[in-house]
Amino acid sequence: MKVLFISTYDIQGGAAIAATRLLHAVRHAGCDASMVVRAKLGSDTAVFTAGSKKRNTFRFYWERGVIYLYNRLSRENLFDVSIANTGVSITKLPEFKEADVIHLHWINQGMLSIKEIGKILSSGKKVVWTMHDMWPFTGICHHAGACDAYTFGCGHCPYLRTPSRNDLSHIIFKRKHSAYLTGNITFTACSHWLRELAGQSPLTWGQRVTSIPNPIDTGTYCPMDKSEIRKKLNLPLDKKIILFAAVKVADKRKGMDYLVEAAGLMAHHSENLLFLIAGGGGEEIEKQLALPARSMGYISPRQMPELYNAVDLFVTPSLYENLPNTIMEAMACGTPCVGFHIGGIPEMIDHRKNGYVAEYRNARDLANGLIWTLFEADFETLSINARGKVTEEYSQEKVAQQYKEIYEYEGE
Structure with missing residues (x-):
């Protein structure tokens, strides 16, 4: 079985580290797995980069720029939200075409666009999405805090300078909803807490939602003197x-x-x-x-x-x-x-x-x-x-x- 992991990074940040650890774990368990990233910082031979460094850098700044302009040139909350308006063309890669399972991880900041997620789903391949934060089932935020607007389509987003019923969070929520309808996703949360939150969002309704923790190498992380x-x-x-x-x-x-x-x-x-x-x-x-x-x-x-x-x-x-x-x-x-x-x-x-x-x-x-x-x-x-x-x-x-x-x- 060929499995293609998709992640923005390989070793930068907790989500990336967790994804790479899982990659090693499923390979050790007998899966033919590899991981495509926007920015490779490690030396793992099972990880490769998609897109040129110049274009990927442009995609990163393009998305941040749109958010910056929408929020009236405010840097506040600039990295608390993502809109996935641009990304790499994963579905054109030979590794994608050969894969039996597409396993998404943290794919923000220019890795995957919502449009590309729709293409992945419509390909008919099995899609698993490990949720490292709330973004897969909210409009634009990674952590909703006390806000529960994601349970009814977002809007009036506290991360935006000019929140309204049809603000950017609601627009992106609708785009996600349309993309998710093109195929089936198995959403896996890293905690029971996140699974419960995900189940309250219309974006996961009709999809399979479960909970599996991140793995760790208990041989490397072990008691010492x-x-x-x-x-x-x-x-x-x-x-x-x-x-x-x-x-x-x-x-x-x-x-x-x-x-x-x-x-x-x-x-x-x-x-x-x-x-x-x-x-x-x-x-x-x-x-x-x-x-x-x-x-x-x-x-x-x-x-x-x-x-x-x-x-x-x-x-x-x-x-x-x-x-x-x-x-x-x-x-x-x-x-x-x-x-x-x-x-x-x-x-x-x-x-x-x-x-x-x-x-x-x-x-x-x-x-x-x-x-x-x-x-x-x-x-x-x-x-x-x-x-x-x-x-x-x-x-x-x-x-x-x-x-x-x-x-x-x-x-x-």
């Missing part, structure tokens, strides 16, 4: 260490304001704690924390398993999440996690069993969770439970088998 790793990384042996990691840690959506506030509430533990911040912009956060902190800067994926093992806890105060790779990675290394009750996080962290789920946007409860996990709970029990959760539910073998069943499913 904490003391040895700390010595290697020149980290103190006598401190409780908390890790936060993100591509852009200063992004407001990552909830750093709440972590800063929580750290202030934990000031009485200042002699016992150290915060590690991995990712771009960590120096800015380091200065704001009331507790000792160290910015690690960019950490390569190859180094992350060691970093997860070096710490006592991983925290993610993120305000919008689906099924975070970082939580899965940390748990696979036996590191307990603390996060807000949002998205798929409560599905991953079993409250007070392998970590702590704090009340959403509640810095005090976030601080309570950090203190409980570090100073009150039994670390060994939390660690064993965290690792066990990942091996039981998120292993490459188990996830790949679930996707193979979808690829081979012939319908009722």
